[in-house]
Amino acid sequence: MTQADPQILDEVTHLRAELDDANYRYYVLDEPRLTDADYDRRLRRLQELEDAYPDLVTPDSPTQRVGAAPDAGFPEVEHAVPMLSLDNASNEEEIKAFVRRVADRLEAHGEPLAFCCEPKLDGAAVSLVFEQGMLVSGATRGDGRTGEGITSNLRTLRSIPLRLRGDAPPELLEVRGEVIMSHQGFEALNERARESDGKVFANPRNAAAGSLRQLDPRVTATRPLEFSAYQVARIEPEQGDASHSQLMARLGDYGFRTSQELAVVEGAEGIIDYCRRLGEKRDGLGYDIDGVVIKIDNLRLQRELGFVARAPRWAIAFKFPAQEETTRLNDVEFQVGRTGAITPVARLEPVSVAGVTVANATLHNADEIDRLGVMIGDTVAIRRAGDVIPQVIRVLEEYRPADARVIEFPEHCPACGSDIEHLEGEVVARCSGGLYCPAQRKEALKHLASRRALDIDGLGDKLIDQLVERDWVRTPADLFRLEAERLAELPRMGKKSSENLVAALEKAKKTTLARFIFALGIREVGEATAVNLARHFGRLEALMEADIETLEAVEDVGPVVAAHVHTFFRQPHNRETIDDLIACGLSWKEEEVGERPQPLAGQSWVLTGTLESMTRDEGKARLQALGAKVAGSVSRKTACVVAGEAAGSKLEKAEQMGVEVIDEATFLERLGKWEKGASDS
Ligand SMILES: NC(=O)c1ccc[n+]([C@@H]2O[C@H](COP(=O)([O-])OP(=O)(O)OC[C@H]3O[C@@H](n4cnc5c(N)ncnc54)[C@H](O)[C@@H]3O)[C@@H](O)[C@H]2O)c1
Numbered sequence: 228m229t230q231a232d233p234q235i236l237d238e239v240t241h242l243r244a245e246l247d248d249a250n251y252r253y254y255v256l257d258e259p260r261l262t263d264a265d266y267d268r269r270l271r272r273l274q275e276l277e278d279a280y281p282d283l284v285t286p287d288s289p290t291q292r293v294g295a296a297p298d299a300g301f302p303e304v305e306h307a308v309p310m311l312s313l314d315n316a317s318n319e320e321e322i323k324a325f326v327r328r329v330a331d332r333l334e335a336h337g338e339p340l341a342f343c344c345e346p347k348l349d350g351a352a353v354s355l356v357f358e359q360g361m362l363v364s365g366a367t368r369g370d371g372r373t374g375e376g377i378t379s380n381l382r383t384l385r386s387i388p389l390r391l392r393g394d395a396p397p398e399l400l401e402v403r404g405e406v407i408m409s410h411q412g413f414e415a416l417n418e419r420a421r422e423s424d425g426k427v428f429a430n431p432r433n434a435a436a437g438s439l440r441q442l443d444p445r446v447t448a449t450r451p452l453e454f455s456a457y458q459v460a461r462i463e464p465e466q467g468d469a470s471h472s473q474l475m476a477r478l479g480d481y482g483f484r485t486s487q488e489l490a491v492v493e494g495a496e497g498i499i500d501y502c503r504r505l506g507e508k509r510d511g512l513g514y515d516i517d518g519v520v521i522k523i524d525n526l527r528l529q530r531e532l533g534f535v536a537r538a539p540r541w542a543i544a545f546k547f548p549a550q551e552e553t554t555r556l557n558d559v560e561f562q563v564g565r566t567g568a569i570t571p572v573a574r575l576e577p578v579s580v581a582g583v584t585v586a587n588a589t590l591h592n593a594d595e596i597d598r599l600g601v602m603i604g605d606t607v608a609i610r611r612a613g614d615v616i617p618q619v620i621r622v623l624e625e626y627r628p629a630d631a632r633v634i635e636f637p638e639h640c641p642a643c644g645s646d647i648e649h650l651e652g653e654v655v656a657r658c659s660g661g662l663y664c665p666a667q668r669k670e671a672l673k674h675l676a677s678r679r680a681l682d683i684d685g686l687g688d689k690l691i692d693q694l695v696e697r698d699w700v701r702t703p704a705d706l707f708r709l710e711a712e713r714l715a716e717l718p719r720m721g722k723k724s725s726e727n728l729v730a731a732l733e734k735a736k737k738t739t740l741a742r743f744i745f746a747l748g749i750r751e752v753g754e755a756t757a758v759n760l761a762r763h764f765g766r767l768e769a770l771m772e773a774d775i776e777t778l779e780a781v782e783d784v785g786p787v788v789a790a791h792v793h794t795f796f797r798q799p800h801n802r803e804t805i806d807d808l809i810a811c812g813l814s815w816k817e818e819e820v821g822e823r824p825q826p827l828a829g830q831s832w833v834l835t836g837t838l839e840s841m842t843r844d845e846g847k848a849r850l851q852a853l854g855a856k857v858a859g860s861v862s863r864k865t866a867c868v869v870a871g872e873a874a875g876s877k878l879e880k881a882e883q884m885g886v887e888v889i890d891e892a893t894f895l896e897r898l899g900k901w902e903k904g905a906s907d908s
């Protein structure tokens with residue numbers, strides 16, 4: 228046996244310290260600092276050294292253990308059957324070697340072996356114990372022997388049955404599976420966290436693990452978690468299933484979700500083919516997988532093969548390329564979205580992430596840049612998964628060069644030069660050139676033409692897209708200069724509909740001051756605010772000249788709205804656009820700004836979560852137009868909460884306070900009724 232020299236000993240000690248720290252950050256804090264690739268490299272190196280110098284192996288080496296010791300915040304749960312890790316294969320050769328190895332051990336030469344292949348879900352492993360069909364305990368993997376008791380948290384997951392389906396449940400069932408978060412759920416959770424200064428997670432795995440390990444189950448309940456079962460650890464009495472795949476079908480009958488991608492294949496060729504096909508599907512699945520788990524399907528053969536220290540002999544994980552990589556951030560550019568939001572985009576040293584070259588990643592907004600503490604020249608970890616835009620998730624500060632530069636947020640819109648507004652308390656910075664900015668042109672025109680603005684009949688979204696794309700319409704006033712003959716050249720626009728549109732444009736010119744103000748699309752100026760502004764100032768000129776103080780004196784106008792209005796009218800381009808519209812013949816009689824019935828007057832409403840049929844701003848405007856106040860937080864005075872998709876803490880608070888909560892469908896139904904009532908009278 229070779230004797231290790233002090234240098235090797237040093238390296239081993241150092242690697243172990245690094246890996247222990249990485250395990251703690253990954254499994255306990257759910258906040259890794261190393262990428263998985265870096266972690267795996269270190270673990271492999273340690274394994275090599277231990278193979279070369281077996282004397283150095285200690286029972287507590289990271290190569291001998293799984294996960295990390297359970298956190299003290301939870302009761303300890305001893306696993307009756309240990310929760311192990313899996314050996315890895317990273318290429319076809321290693322898959323073939325695995326198949327040869329098991330065939331040799333089983334002395335199954337010549338006979339094709341059946342393997343059950345499943346996606347390797349990238350979440351957090353949990354174990355669930357059912358007695359007489361009832362869920363009695365749920366735990367994390369922990370260090371494999373002892374996990375954290377998180378039963379109450381797991382009970383909040385709808386995909387975990389609290390009682391097994393069917394009338395003859397086994398006396399005892401222990402099921403293992405992965406708790407995952409879909410890409411959609413993950414994005415929505417982080418989006419909420421960014422808005423409310425909550426914890427932003429690097430990836431769905433950390434988000435799932437972190438959400439499960441909340442001390443308060445009510446927090447877990449708000450997180451979009453799903454459970455997918457992949458193993459039966461114990462079943463008593465035995466039900467006579469001969470294979471893993473039969474057990475999975477049984478779990479389906481008991482009410483569990485199992486992978487839809489599960490398939491039984493034969494031999495190494497079958498496995499390799501499955502891995503290739505699943506690899507191609509990976510980006511479209513909507514959740515993270517980091518590979519394929521391959522298991523001997525026959526349960527008797529599984530038992531014959533048994534386990535080694537860290538992993539079963541009858542299974543292997545084929546690893547897909549990592550979805551996180553590190554690269555250099557060369558520069559940051561700023562893009563204007565269609566609603567004027569300014570998004571910082573990281574220009575990266577191109578790097579291949581899971582088979583796709585990534586050269587750009589989003590940095591979301593100025594707060595995110597602060598949160599990450601990122602500078603130009605930094606080495607950053609990026610993540611690309613599914614169809615989600617690649618993101619910068621972490622800075623590797625130790626690699627920061629001496630000439631790293633601070634990222635300066637621009638003061639003027641890169642598309643049109645208007646001032647960028649970055650209001651206190653708002654995460655998103657925006658271009659204030661609403662009507663003028665080419666990046667916002669389509670949206671601005673769609674808003675202007677909409678029913679509650681200028682109400683231009685027949686000017687739909689598709690038509691606006693065409694007009695802008697052909698460059699026939701650059702400013703709102705250009706709309707009113709369109710001629711029927713020219714319009715008739717457009718696809719699916721006959722002579723008749725062109726003439727109708729021109730007539731509708733003519734008709735729309737006669738409007739009201741309130742509609743005109745609303746049509747300008749000033750941020751946060753909904754219909755109700757527009758009415759208040761029109762009523763207060765009476766004349767457009769007076770509104771345009773108003774200072775912030777005067778604006779704040781208007782009913783329902785707070786500092787934020789006042790600032791938006793003020794900035795809007797300070798932009799020379801916006802003023803030109805308005806002059807131009809008036810020159811085209813837009814007009815209104817002040818006295819037309821009349822009273823509208825306001826069935827919701829005096830009520831306070833709260834919107835939370837994502838609405839499918841409208842933006843939150845629009846929902847707010849429509850409520851305000853009916854007289855309601857729309858508040859940002861729930862209190863006892865709240866009349867009603869509208870809960871959209873992925874509604875979070877506000878929904879929870881409303882439920883605690885006994886405030887009425889309605890879903891989007893009910894909201895739409897009621898809005899329709901009230902709005903009809905309002906326009907009838
Ligand atoms: N970045 C870091 O700092 C850091 C630290 C520690 C670990 N890690 C990463 O964690 C991984 C190692 O973790 P591990 O020990 O949990 O091993 P593993 O994740 O490679 O394999 C075991 C796990 O696979 C999961 N699994 C998913 N689908 C399954 C299925 N269908 N059947 C059976 N099991 C399934 C189970 O949760 C099981 O616990 C590596 O990828 C490593 O890079 C990273």
Ligand SMILES: [Zn+2]
Binds near residue numbers: 643644658659665
């Ligand atoms: Zn702009």
